Amino acid sequence: MPHDDIRMRGFLRRTSLSDALLLLEPHSLPLEAEAVPVEQAWGRVLAEPLTAPINVPHFHRAAMDGYAVHGEDTFGAGRYQPLPLQVRGQSLPGRPFVGTVQRGEAVQIMTGAPLPEGTNAVLPAECTEQIGDLVNALEAVPPWRHVSRIGEDLKAGGPLLPEARRLRPQDLALLASVGQTSVLVRRRPTVDLLTTGSELLPPGRAPDGPQIVDSNSVMLPPLVERDGGVLLRRVRLPDDRASLRAALQESEADVVLVTGGTSVGVEDQAPALVAELGTLLMHGLSLKPAAPTGFGRMGTRRVFLLPGNPVSCFCAYDCLVAQTLRKLGGRSPEGPYRAQSVRLQTKVASQIGRAEYVRLRVEGTDAFVVASGGASILSSTTRADAFFLTEEQSEGHAVGEWITVWRYDA
Amino acid sequence: MPHDDIRMRGFLRRTSLSDALLLLEPHSLPLEAEAVPVEQAWGRVLAEPLTAPINVPHFHRAAMDGYAVHGEDTFGAGRYQPLPLQVRGQSLPGRPFVGTVQRGEAVQIMTGAPLPEGTNAVLPAECTEQIGDLVNALEAVPPWRHVSRIGEDLKAGGPLLPEARRLRPQDLALLASVGQTSVLVRRRPTVDLLTTGSELLPPGRAPDGPQIVDSNSVMLPPLVERDGGVLLRRVRLPDDRASLRAALQESEADVVLVTGGTSVGVEDQAPALVAELGTLLMHGLSLKPAAPTGFGRMGTRRVFLLPGNPVSCFCAYDCLVAQTLRKLGGRSPEGPYRAQSVRLQTKVASQIGRAEYVRLRVEGTDAFVVASGGASILSSTTRADAFFLTEEQSEGHAVGEWITVWRYDA
Numbered sequence: 001m002p003h004d005d006i007r008m009r010g011f012l013r014r015t016s017l018s019d020a021l022l023l024l025e026p027h028s029l030p031l032e033a034e035a036v037p038v039e040q041a042w043g044r045v046l047a048e049p050l051t052a053p054i055n056v057p058h059f060h061r062a063a064m065d066g067y068a069v070h071g072e073d074t075f076g077a078g079r080y081q082p083l084p085l086q087v088r089g090q091s092l093p094g095r096p097f098v099g100t101v102q103r104g105e106a107v108q109i110m111t112g113a114p115l116p117e118g119t120n121a122v123l124p125a126e127c128t129e130q131i132g133d134l135v136n137a138l139e140a141v142p143p144w145r146h147v148s149r150i151g152e153d154l155k156a157g158g159p160l161l162p163e164a165r166r167l168r169p170q171d172l173a174l175l176a177s178v179g180q181t182s183v184l185v186r187r188r189p190t191v192d193l194l195t196t197g198s199e200l201l202p203p204g205r206a207p208d209g210p211q212i213v214d215s216n217s218v219m220l221p222p223l224v225e226r227d228g229g230v231l232l233r234r235v236r237l238p239d240d241r242a243s244l245r246a247a248l249q250e251s252e253a254d255v256v257l258v259t260g261g262t263s264v265g266v267e268d269q270a271p272a273l274v275a276e277l278g279t280l281l282m283h284g285l286s287l288k289p290a291a292p293t294g295f296g297r298m299g300t301r302r303v304f305l306l307p308g309n310p311v312s313c314f315c316a317y318d319c320l321v322a323q324t325l326r327k328l329g330g331r332s333p334e335g336p337y338r339a340q341s342v343r344l345q346t347k348v349a350s351q352i353g354r355a356e357y358v359r360l361r362v363e364g365t366d367a368f369v370v371a372s373g374g375a376s377i378l379s380s381t382t383r384a385d386a387f388f389l390t391e392e393q394s395e396g397h398a399v400g401e402w403i404t405v406w407r408y409d410a
Numbered sequence: 411m412p413h414d415d416i417r418m419r420g421f422l423r424r425t426s427l428s429d430a431l432l433l434l435e436p437h438s439l440p441l442e443a444e445a446v447p448v449e450q451a452w453g454r455v456l457a458e459p460l461t462a463p464i465n466v467p468h469f470h471r472a473a474m475d476g477y478a479v480h481g482e483d484t485f486g487a488g489r490y491q492p493l494p495l496q497v498r499g500q501s502l503p504g505r506p507f508v509g510t511v512q513r514g515e516a517v518q519i520m521t522g523a524p525l526p527e528g529t530n531a532v533l534p535a536e537c538t539e540q541i542g543d544l545v546n547a548l549e550a551v552p553p554w555r556h557v558s559r560i561g562e563d564l565k566a567g568g569p570l571l572p573e574a575r576r577l578r579p580q581d582l583a584l585l586a587s588v589g590q591t592s593v594l595v596r597r598r599p600t601v602d603l604l605t606t607g608s609e610l611l612p613p614g615r616a617p618d619g620p621q622i623v624d625s626n627s628v629m630l631p632p633l634v635e636r637d638g639g640v641l642l643r644r645v646r647l648p649d650d651r652a653s654l655r656a657a658l659q660e661s662e663a664d665v666v667l668v669t670g671g672t673s674v675g676v677e678d679q680a681p682a683l684v685a686e687l688g689t690l691l692m693h694g695l696s697l698k699p700a701a702p703t704g705f706g707r708m709g710t711r712r713v714f715l716l717p718g719n720p721v722s723c724f725c726a727y728d729c730l731v732a733q734t735l736r737k738l739g740g741r742s743p744e745g746p747y748r749a750q751s752v753r754l755q756t757k758v759a760s761q762i763g764r765a766e767y768v769r770l771r772v773e774g775t776d777a778f779v780v781a782s783g784g785a786s787i788l789s790s791t792t793r794a795d796a797f798f799l800t801e802e803q804s805e806g807h808a809v810g811e812w813i814t815v816w817r818y819d820a
Binding site: 037038039042043054056057058059061063065092093094095096110111112113114125148152153154160161166168169170171172173174175176177178179181197198199200203204205206207210211212213214215216218219220221222223225226239263264267268308309310314338375376377378379381382408409 | 447448449452453464466467468469471473475502503504505506520521522523524535558562563564570571576578579580581582583584585586587588589591607608609610613614615616617620621622623624625626628629630631632633635636649673674677678718719720724748785786787788789791792818819
């Protein structure tokens, strides 16, 4: 055991969650831009502000079914004073009326069709009665009523969407409507997942003898997907320095997640390996049950050391990795969970000097502690409806206190 | 034009949104169950309650790195009163210690390893000092401290996950940990998307002459995906009765979305076709700007007629289709948007007898109306941060009034 090997001696120093997040900031800057087709850009983040290349609509467009008219010709019309107009033809979407419409004339028109030359309003179908080739106006419409005028939606050269916008379905529709084929968005971070542990069986196997199932490799991929990462590789490794070393060196991902072997036990190879192959920037988090968490850098790779215990792994992922992935992809660091204000029905004890990951069952606005701290009870995260972190300087919370929790079912 | 053709005569009767949702209920019952691999079950909805097939853990498991001991042997130990124990060997995850540990003895143990026979607690590494083949206990640990006992997480035969649970990442980990390979979940509804309109160009083309881009076929697929639907086919059709008829008859999807041709104009074929090929259950919604919305049934197919205008289409989708898809897939009908309480800085006028889809810009808790009603301004849905629906019986809202809106960036 070399002199600076911390294994079996406990963490030298534990970093607070807020300090860890500060430390991660320079490693969480948005990745470069890439072009993607508009139809695949849902949820992606714009890397530049966009302006409208054309007017939308690019012609005066009927906004209702009815008759294109000179609005002035309908002035004075009413149910008991029908004003007749001569019907000259039809204007349909994609098949406009050709010609100029004179005063006293009308053209039957459908929503979306171009307004014929000479007309300036649409008289809705329900305000008319057609008799042969005449149509009676039964109401008056002022000029430009029921018409989408040129550039009414978007003006050529005007703002379309702002930089850093996370694209919504309606944004994609807007981009398509101006003829855009692709957009520059932030590249999504790539992720390699290395789960270590000689006791681990692949998912799908039943626990057997001293062996348990590698559940982290089932839990982390959907979390990575949720936060906009792209999983490249998923590798299961024994507690063996050489295998982990090779896997770390082979990785070409932006982010490497190592689970297990991240603490200070004799078989915890990951921290020393990261220190040897790159820089170990943090090891030990003052957050229960995620103490065996670390972070380092190996060239362009950001390496997260996550505890092997599933609750600890989940907690460390949600508190540190989630927002790193979101920020790399240009997204807001805010998580996916919805806040809820609840009244504690159970006392929460907390040790000063470290935060605790408290899981709660929520009934209405009453909250009952399911587990606090404890790492090994995975079902505490599935029986709970919500969680919160105690403050490092808090001694806990009393029954009856109102606190804000984060719902898992967001 | 046959006698019962409502085209060019306006809607006979408009259904309120609440009545439309009631009408949809019998057509939105959860689909049948299907088995999917656990690793692909994120976000799916359990079709049955599950019980744990085994105890978890299935052996007494070390919860910390240190030494497996008889807790009683450490009683009285302290920093100034080290109690020596004989180290008999190691227990590692997947490689347990073989043999029985006697009083006065200890076994070095790592988190996750089976507790050797004869021991009942783990003395954490940081509470020890090892000298040769002896280890000094520097603190006392009571029996079962730092041990996950058999069945502590899950008891064989006990509840695992409830029916109708929408599976979270940690649920998948739990399922994997008990050796489950697949789960019975609700089938996801399949969707065909038929966009109609002779004026429509495929996305990627620039608007040209009287032609505009079919933006609905870009907006609807991500919405369908968001609500758990599986898009089967996306077909673009001219305003032609025979083409639409064939496409409707060919569809094998649970849900068919038809956009355009759904109103009461001369080219609006969809309502009459649904009435002819199946049953038109609703046509005309008292919701501005989504009036030209309809719903019918053709055998097992649920057919939604959505307005061609993109704002109207978006509004009708979100108000009717979204929750139908979610309920078919067994999910909660609640939408994806987050509620926010805001103070109106603009008056909202609303006509009694119909709801209106109001889009607002939100700054802090101040809300400014971007658009109300109007169907044609797609950018009103991209410039807005949130929306709300006015009540049908409301005359509107005054400046200064607090209302709840739904954020688009949920």
